[in-house]
Amino acid sequence: MNFQKLKYAVVVADSGSFREAARRLFMAQSSLSTAIRELEEEYDIQIFERTKRGIFITEEGSEFLSYARDVLSQVSVMENRYLDANQKKLFSISSQHYDFVSEAFAILLATDEEHTHHYRLLETSTTHVMENVKNAYSEIGILYMNAYNQKVIKQYLNHNELQYTEMGTFQPHVFVGINHPLADRETVTQADLLAYPSVTFEQAQGSSAQLTEEALDLAEESTQATVYVSDRATSINVLVKTEAILVGTGILTSPFRDMMRTIPIVDAEANHMIYIQNKYRKLSAEAEHFIEILADQLLM
Numbered sequence: 001m002n003f004q005k006l007k008y009a010v011v012v013a014d015s016g017s018f019r020e021a022a023r024r025l026f027m028a029q030s031s032l033s034t035a036i037r038e039l040e041e042e043y044d045i046q047i048f049e050r051t052k053r054g055i056f057i058t059e060e061g062s063e064f065l066s067y068a069r070d071v072l073s074q075v076s077v078m079e080n081r082y083l084d085a086n087q088k089k090l091f092s093i094s095s096q097h098y099d100f101v102s103e104a105f106a107i108l109l110a111t112d113e114e115h116t117h118h119y120r121l122l123e124t125s126t127t128h129v130m131e132n133v134k135n136a137y138s139e140i141g142i143l144y145m146n147a148y149n150q151k152v153i154k155q156y157l158n159h160n161e162l163q164y165t166e167m168g169t170f171q172p173h174v175f176v177g178i179n180h181p182l183a184d185r186e187t188v189t190q191a192d193l194l195a196y197p198s199v200t201f202e203q204a205q206g207s208s209a210q211l212t213e214e215a216l217d218l219a220e221e222s223t224q225a226t227v228y229v230s231d232r233a234t235s236i237n238v239l240v241k242t243e244a245i246l247v248g249t250g251i252l253t254s255p256f257r258d259m260m261r262t263i264p265i266v267d268a269e270a271n272h273m274i275y276i277q278n279k280y281r282k283l284s285a286e287a288e289h290f291i292e293i294l295a296d297q298l299l300m
Contacts, residue, residue: 003075005039006068008032009047013065017054070135077136091286092120094132095142096213097201097232100297103253108290117286123232126211127204133276134160139287142294144170144249146271148217149210157276164274167291168298172215172268173250176261177240187266193218197225199235199246214247215271236260249273253297273298 008025012032015021022029040047047061057065095101105121112119122128122138129141130153145153145164157164174193176182182192193216201213209217227244229235238244240259249271250262275291277283283291 073135090118092138094122094129094138104293125204141276152210163279170249173262175246194222197244
């Protein structure tokens with residue numbers, strides 16, 4: 001397997017043309033075309049369809065490129081780990097959108113006195129959290145699991161040699177702005193929430209409905225609008241300025257807690273907060289430290 005040719009194929013796909021890819025790779029276009037043709041011949045597939053209007057990725061090429069990206073990601077991790085002893089190592093976490101995770105991440109940075117690492121926190125969709133850990137793009141991933149989604153999550157983990165560890169349970173809460181009609185309630189039921197628009201974090205295209213980030217799926221029963229967002233900052237602004245609601249853990253550790261209320265949903269089942277990791281890779285000291293901090297946040 002020629003890793004360099006795999007890289008060439010990925011760059012061509014990302015660039016949209018051989019000319020632009022050759023420019024990015026600082027090589028002759030004819031040499032790049034030859035390398036891609038040799039790659040296609042080696043694996044007996046057609047990755048790109050070449051037309052007068054440009055190049056198009058074939059169906060089998062799309063699948064091949066997905067594997068190529070996975071392989072290159074693993075190669076990059078291995079090279080960073082072993083080839084440059086003086087280079088700072090990267091500790092990466094992928095997570096659904098949780099306030100307490102970002103708080104724990106900030107504490108981890110503040111307690112690093114040796115400064116021997118780079119750090120990365122990726123707040124992303126459920127599918128991408130699992131994919132990032134599978135591809136070693138992140139060492140650990142933070143998710144919740146319940147009776148509704150556990151079958152899909154466990155199947156993915158088992159198929160990709162990942163494992164999970166439970167950190168604790170939480171009762172689903174509704175997040176609302178301090179001026180929301182429900183803000184003075186001590187508890188709510190699922191029926192109470194159906195009268196309001198709901199905020200949900202957008203998931204990866206083609207994801208199973210069971211991989212939604214919210215611990216309750218109110219969309220089918222509610223006649224109100226669903227507001228799709230991709231980041232916590234937008235969700236907070238929507239909650240503060242409108243009558244929209246967001247279902248989550250109820251754990252707020254940042255200054256945002258002064259802008260919102262979290263109210264327990266009494267007729268909702270408890271959920272499990274988990275972290276996932278590669279089944280055969282020992283956690284780094286940084287990962288173990290982060291999990292300790294996270295456990296403290298969950299107890300607050």
